[in-house]
Amino acid sequence: MNVVRETNRWHGVSAMALLAAGVGVFTESPVTLLVGVVGVAFAAYARTATPPSTDFELTRTVAESALGPGDETTVEVTVENVGETTAPDLRIVDGVPDGLRVTAGSPRIGTALRPGKRATFSYTLEAVRGDHVFGPAQAIARDFSGAVEREFELEDETTITCTPRLQSTADDVPLREQTIRHVGQVTTREGGTGVEFFATRDYRPGDPLSRIDWKRKARTGELTTVEFREERTATVVLLVDVREQAYLTAATEDPSAVEHSIRAAGDAFSALLDNGDRVGIAALGPEEAWLAPGTGETHRAEARNLLSHAAAFAQRPPDEMFYSTVKLRWLRRRLPSDAQVVYLSPLCDRFAPEVARRLDAMGHPVTVISPNPTTDETTGQRLARAERTQRITSLRAGGVRVVDWNPDDPLGVTLAKMNRRWAR
CATH class of the missing domain: 2.60.40.10 (Immunoglobulins)
Structure with missing residues (x-):
């Protein structure tokens, strides 16, 4: 860009100077005449001005x-x-x-x-x-x-x-029971090796001596084997809602709900990876972003880079159109059959909870972490908050776990509270 323009700083000076000069001549006033002459000189100089250089x-x-x-x-x-x-x-x-x-x-x-x-x-x-x-x-x-x-x-x-550091504040991300056959942190409803008591059964030849209930043998003479609740690893995909409708804020200067979701995704990714789970990341928006579930420090670095620099996770809402059917079909093709989904969305429009329902119906258990961007300062804001609360209630009634998260609170504290509630 290189634009030259007049500032009109001396606009009208010529007319005023000539008027002053005329008045000076008519009244025979040297001072007034001098003012007019000086004004005319300045106006003439301004008209001969040349544009400044750009060096x-x-x-x-x-x-x-x-x-x-x-x-x-x-x-x-x-x-x-x-x-x-x-x-x-x-x-x-x-x-x-x-x-x-x-x-x-x-x-x-x-x-x-x-x-x-x-x-x-x-x-x-x-x-x-x-x-x-x-x-x-x-x-x-x-x-x-x-x-x-x-x-x-x-x-x-x-x-x-x-670039976010992916440092977890959450010790235990709430997961469903869909797991794979590797020892991990997710408790199941099956007996086997573990640390939490599950049940007793009749002794079978080959059972380890350490798992025989010797107290019961001394008391009744029966040989029984103690089973513990098995803990296995899970395959998890963190799905971040980055549609235009998710870029909501409680106040103009606050980070958007998408920014909070991305921060929570990094937090959850680090916690799950530390627990031995296989974790991946996907974006629900016009731009594609996908990291297949995996483990290890190289995988952690790939996740950090994706959340920091992928176009799908931009600071501003996307300009492109979002086609829900196409995106869900794209996501379904990529989700491993044994994967469960942690869905991060503010749930502030009708389609957001529908995503959780559809994925759950496809056989991928869903847990929702929902940053709350609503306030109650005006009637419209109170209505938006009530509608969001109704969507959360509806999802929970359908068997989908929802973590209603206030971004002002540490995510780990909120998850710990919900884990205690679901453990009852």
Whole structure:
């Protein structure tokens, strides 16, 4: 962009100057005549003004470009006049990426620069998840008269990367009983090896001596074997609702429900992986994002990268259309037959709970973690909250577990409360 325009700063001065000169002549007032002559001279000078040059270079330095959510970094911007003329009035606004908040300093400056001189300003940004590319700095230069200005851009490619650490606050993510034949953390309704008592049965040849109920043998003479509740690993897919309808906030400056869902997905992923479960990630939105269930530290790094940088998990709502039938068919083809789903959605529209019902009906047990973005400050907000509560009640009545989560509370605390309730 390179636009030259008049500022109209001297608009009307010529007429006023000529009027003053005429009055001075008519009244024979030297002072009034002098004012008129000076005014005419300034107006004439303004009409001969030429557009300022754009011979400037901008350098942007970021103290730390790889950050975690909530971290702060200092941005230092230097502008140098590499031309041969003085810039008497130079104003610059840096291209701060959308979504990043300035916490200290200012991303703008107004100064005058002689040839070869530099001006520096700095400010501090708070990082949020994702890749953030700086836009070009917007600059306006004016000549000495201020009658003409040139608006142009100064570029210096700069990117800040913010990647969640996937540190779990949850010890036990609530899962259903659909499991695979490997020892893990999910308790089942089957007896076998484990630590929690399940039942006793008649002794069978080959049963380990350590599992024989010797007290009962001493008391009744009968040989019985103690069985414990088996714990196995689960295959879990974390499904994050990233449709346009999920980008809701309780207040304008708050993170969206999608942002809370992504944070919860990272938390749950880390906890499940630490427990030995096979975990994957999928996005429910126009953009595709899929990480097949797996284990290990390499898998953890892949999940971290996906949640941080995939287009499906962008900070802003998607512009593309969402086709529910196509997306559910896509998801069903990818879900392993033994997978259960942890569905993360604010449940603030009619289709959101329908996803949980359909997946459950397909044979994939569903647990919903729902960040609550609603408030009760206005009548409309109270109505939205009541409708969301009704959707949660309906899902629970249909046998789907729902964790109603206030994002102001640690996810681990909320999950622990729900686990205790479901264990009764």
